[in-house]
Amino acid sequence: MESPAPPHSSRLIIDCDAIAANYLRLVEHVAPAKCGAVIKANAYGLGVAEVAAALLHSGCRSFFVARLGEAEQLRRIAGSGFDITILNGLDPGSEAACADAGFIPALNSASQLAAWRAHARSAARPLPAALQIDTGMSRLGLSHDAALEAANDPVLAKEVDLKLLMTHLACGDEPARGVNSEQLRRFEAIAAHFPGVPKSISNSAGAFLPSTFHRELVRAGVALFGVAPVPEAMSLQPVVRLEARILQIRNIEAGTRVGYGLEHIAPASQWLATIAMGYADGWPRSLSGKGAAWHKGVRLPIVGRISMDSLTIDISALGEDRLTEGDFVELLGPAQSLADVARDANTITYEILTGLGLRHARFVIEKGRMRAVHKRAAA
Ligand SMILES: *Cc1c(COP(=O)(O)O)cnc(C)c1O
Numbered sequence: 001m002e003s004p005a006p007p008h009s010s011r012l013i014i015d016c017d018a019i020a021a022n023y024l025r026l027v028e029h030v031a032p033a034k035c036g037a038v039i040k041a042n043a044y045g046l047g048v049a050e051v052a053a054a055l056l057h058s059g060c061r062s063f064f065v066a067r068l069g070e071a072e073q074l075r076r077i078a079g080s081g082f083d084i085t086i087l088n089g090l091d092p093g094s095e096a097a098c099a100d101a102g103f104i105p106a107l108n109s110a111s112q113l114a115a116w117r118a119h120a121r122s123a124a125r126p127l128p129a130a131l132q133i134d135t136g137m138s139r140l141g142l143s144h145d146a147a148l149e150a151a152n153d154p155v156l157a158k159e160v161d162l163k164l165l166m167t168h169l170a171c172g173d174e175p176a177r178g179v180n181s182e183q184l185r186r187f188e189a190i191a192a193h194f195p196g197v198p199k200s201i202s203n204s205a206g207a208f209l210p211s212t213f214h215r216e217l218v219r220a221g222v223a224l225f226g227v228a229p230v231p232e233a234m235s236l237q238p239v240v241r242l243e244a245r246i247l248q249i250r251n252i253e254a255g256t257r258v259g260y261g262l263e264h265i266a267p268a269s270q271w272l273a274t275i276a277m278g279y280a281d282g283w284p285r286s287l288s289g290k291g292a293a294w295h296k297g298v299r300l301p302i303v304g305r306i307s308m309d310s311l312t313i314d315i316s317a318l319g320e321d322r323l324t325e326g327d328f329v330e331l332l333g334p335a336q337s338l339a340d341v342a343r344d345a346n347t348i349t350y351e352i353l354t355g356l357g358l359r360h361a362r363f364v365i366e367k368g369r370m371r372a373v374h375k376r377a378a379a
Helices: 016-030 040-044 048-057 068-078 095-101 110-123 144-151 179-191 338-344 349-354
Strands: 010-015 034-038 062-065 083-086 104-107 127-132 160-166 217-220 240-252 270-275 292-295 298-303 311-314 328-332 361-366 369-373
Touching: 010 016, 016 034, 016 048, 016 217, 016 361, 040 048, 040 068, 040 349, 048 068, 048 361, 062 068, 068 083, 068 095, 083 160, 095 110, 104 110, 104 160, 110 127, 110 144, 110 160, 144 179, 270 298, 328 338, 338 349
Parallel strands: 010 361, 034 062, 034 217, 062 083, 083 104, 104 127, 127 160
Antiparallel strands: 010 240, 240 270, 240 328, 270 311, 292 298, 292 328, 298 311, 361 369
């Protein structure tokens, strides 16, 4: 490690070079459409400062966050000269803060649109916005009729500077489902009424659908972080490594019970290691008795229930002297991907990533060099 690391029991290593490479891979893949970066939730838990820096350096000028607080944090950290769109839209009363900072709210409902227009009238200038259309997901966005009404309102352009017309796919990661083209058809029917406004439909998965789904801008999130949303995206580079220290090693006799509830019963003599990784570190408790840690390509199964701050693994496969207390084992890395862990935990990669939290020592790799980063609370 190039910069001195404070003592730590677990570490998260984020490869910003891989994030940059994944971004450029997406840029190339969706061209001539542009590729924006979705870095909501502290850049999917990885640290918005370092992730935004890598993306800005790679030429990204369009960022998406979920909340006003995240937009403000991004502005504080990275300055201006790029677009910040707030996907969750406007909380009541946040219009002035959003307008003064020059953020682009995604207006998701007729009432958000009305509030933004009212603020524009009082500010006596048109305010930037994205307009989101609900094309079938029933999550966020204007209905077909409300969108048409807006399109036909001659005063709208005086109040709202429309930067983007967008929708979101419910099943973009299932390319075979006909609902994707149904959403596309509904979107295009509205889009025809907004000539000259850039359009955006796709998230990471949609980037690997046919180019009719790319329009002017793709909003890529998870693919930046090395998760292939569909098998076609397998050339993305992995971004995270997670390692935890061994706190204690013991040998147990057959019949010995392990952990809360004493659920694991050793079938034979076993070498066990208790490591500094628990559900408070974002390692899901549903991996009790199921998942594994790894060491040099050897699988070390989790035995018993996962505690808040620790879990126990069976290291018998290594022989008794291959690991010692204080050594690190791999939780995420070359032997075990986010997709592996998500599958074992019966969840999705997004939930594993965003749950990793701020308890681990953090390191980033930038231009081939590793350095420790200070922790930062998410907005
Ligand atoms: C989170 C989000 C994205 C990014 O999704 P990924 O699947 O991570 O690429 C894009 N668009 C909207 C509206 C989102 O909420």
